[in-house]
Amino acid sequence: MKVTIIGTGYVGLPTGVCLAEFGNKVMCADKDVSKIDKLKRGEVTLYEKDLEELLNKNLNSGQIKFTSSIKEAVSKADIIIIAVGTPPNPVTHEADLQYIFKAAEEISPYIKDNATIAIKSTVPVGTGDKVEMLIRNKNNDVKFDLISLPEFLREGYAIYDFMNPDRIVVGTDSERAYKQIQALYKTSYYKEKMIKVSRRSSELIKYASNAFLAMKIQFINELANLCESVDADILEVSYGMGKDSRIGNKFLNAGIGYGGSCFPKDTQALSYIAKLNNVKLNLVDETILGNYLRIKQMANRILDAVKEIKNPKIAILGLAFKNGTDDCRESPSINIIKEILNKTNANISAYDPKAMENAYKILGDKIKYAKNEYEASENADVLVILTEWGEFANIDLDIIESKMQHKKILDFKNMLNYKLVLEKGFSYSRIGRK
Ligand code: UDX
Numbered sequence: 001m002k003v004t005i006i007g008t009g010y011v012g013l014p015t016g017v018c019l020a021e022f023g024n025k026v027m028c029a030d031k032d033v034s035k036i037d038k039l040k041r042g043e044v045t046l047y048e049k050d051l052e053e054l055l056n057k058n059l060n061s062g063q064i065k066f067t068s069s070i071k072e073a074v075s076k077a078d079i080i081i082i083a084v085g086t087p088p089n090p091v092t093h094e095a096d097l098q099y100i101f102k103a104a105e106e107i108s109p110y111i112k113d114n115a116t117i118a119i120k121s122t123v124p125v126g127t128g129d130k131v132e133m134l135i136r137n138k139n140n141d142v143k144f145d146l147i148s149l150p151e152f153l154r155e156g157y158a159i160y161d162f163m164n165p166d167r168i169v170v171g172t173d174s175e176r177a178y179k180q181i182q183a184l185y186k187t188s189y190y191k192e193k194m195i196k197v198s199r200r201s202s203e204l205i206k207y208a209s210n211a212f213l214a215m216k217i218q219f220i221n222e223l224a225n226l227c228e229s230v231d232a233d234i235l236e237v238s239y240g241m242g243k244d245s246r247i248g249n250k251f252l253n254a255g256i257g258y259g260g261s262c263f264p265k266d267t268q269a270l271s272y273i274a275k276l277n278n279v280k281l282n283l284v285d286e287t288i289l290g291n292y293l294r295i296k297q298m299a300n301r302i303l304d305a306v307k308e309i310k311n312p313k314i315a316i317l318g319l320a321f322k323n324g325t326d327d328c329r330e331s332p333s334i335n336i337i338k339e340i341l342n343k344t345n346a347n348i349s350a351y352d353p354k355a356m357e358n359a360y361k362i363l364g365d366k367i368k369y370a371k372n373e374y375e376a377s378e379n380a381d382v383l384v385i386l387t388e389w390g391e392f393a394n395i396d397l398d399i400i401e402s403k404m405q406h407k408k409i410l411d412f413k414n415m416l417n418y419k420l421v422l423e424k425g426f427s428y429s430r431i432g433r434k
Helices: 012-021 033-040 051-060 070-074 098-110 127-138 158-163 175-185 199-230 234-242 263-276 282-305 332-343 356-366 397-403 418-423
Strands: 002-006 025-029 064-067 079-082 115-119 144-148 168-171 194-197 313-317 347-351 382-385 408-411 427-430
Touching: 002 012, 002 070, 012 025, 012 051, 012 064, 012 158, 025 070, 033 064, 051 064, 051 158, 070 098, 079 098, 079 175, 098 115, 098 127, 115 127, 115 175, 127 144, 127 199, 144 168, 144 175, 144 199, 168 175, 168 199, 175 194, 194 199, 199 234, 199 263, 199 282, 263 282, 282 332, 282 382, 282 408, 313 332, 332 347, 332 356, 347 356, 418 427
Parallel strands: 002 025, 002 079, 025 064, 079 115, 115 144, 168 194, 313 347, 313 382, 382 408, 408 427
Antiparallel strands: none
16 A cells, blocks of 8 residues: 655654554655655654664665655555644634645645545544545545544554554545555454544544543542642542543543643644534533643742742753653643743753753753753752653662752652652652652
8 A cells, every 4th residue: 555644743754654564655745855854864853662763674675755745745645644733823722724724735736546635633623524625626636535534642652552552543434445544554453443433523533532531630630639638649549540440540640730732732622613613611621721720830839849948949850741752842841840930030950861952942041951860950959850751760869869959859740759758858749649
């Protein structure tokens, strides 16, 4: 099967590499010529576990190719997957579809007969209808099917999730297009995971899934607040809840609020769709508000810890929106730092194993960037853990103690060994537990 992917971002690139690994002939297209040049050389343009290795394997075997020419990418493709960004409109928060429409316009002249065009980007209900119309207006002669094929990949685990999906949602009424997607995934293992639904349902499944998971996180974060007040332990509570198979144990980790390129944007976009249709999604709206307030709450907790100190020094561990990625888009850690900087003249020194470059693009010289955890804690009045990188669980507390001005740790990812931290004489505070 010849597949073309339009867009080589966090979704497009892992998708292309995995489909090549399945034995398809994949062509990835992107307007960014320097990005394409790098990818042609086997250099990854974003951090994703196992991506570089699989990319080079499939480049060497000729299964995957890269181009910045839309004509070259599209003219021979059986399936064209659109995986461009749908960033939020800064005012209304609706999904901005300009890149989708642009891609549709550009591929229109080159689509071959009986091709399937799949929208993988997260788009509002009804976008498939608009894109289909747009292409038909541009090229009335070609026969094609336009389907919805949403992605459910988590950043940092994109390759794993692609290879081990819970479900593959295919939104189409066309039996022909459905068979083509089945052929793309090759084995019966994947065919059994496929769910054929209408295009509109498929578009909504993506938003509904992300909003539900975001809501679960907001719920457990609120419950963590209660645990702190009634001296219960959020880890025990979420463990006990998660043992009920109707609830499930995933996405019940209390923390500093959700971030990333999906949950914040998709909850807002879903709320916008509901409002447009005069439907109330109160739980989604409360989730959005609650997550916004969570950032303020966390920033205030940090400021409270240093309120006696003039020009305090705050050490931050973790800048990425979660572990396993270099992505800082809507990172709660970055938003907390911004909130602190808005309110005080604190000196912040931060360290993240992967996200320093991306954090610098957002925060610039407003904070200091340390080489490691120990450099970050030099003369610090408080050390705060904001991203759950495994290595933070193993920091050497003796070294940290020798570097810090005041022995105070705020462990907002519940990572450290409680007894050990107290033994070393730190003042220690966590999320949802003593
Ligand atoms: C998410 C969805 O999981 C994925 O299916 C979809 O395709 C894209 O959006 P991603 O944004 O990569 O994936 O991150 P995810 O692992 O879902 O985490 C999102 C945010 O929620 C992160 O900030 C994370 O730290 C937070 N989170 C997650 C919690 O605070 N608690 C949890 O229990 C789980």
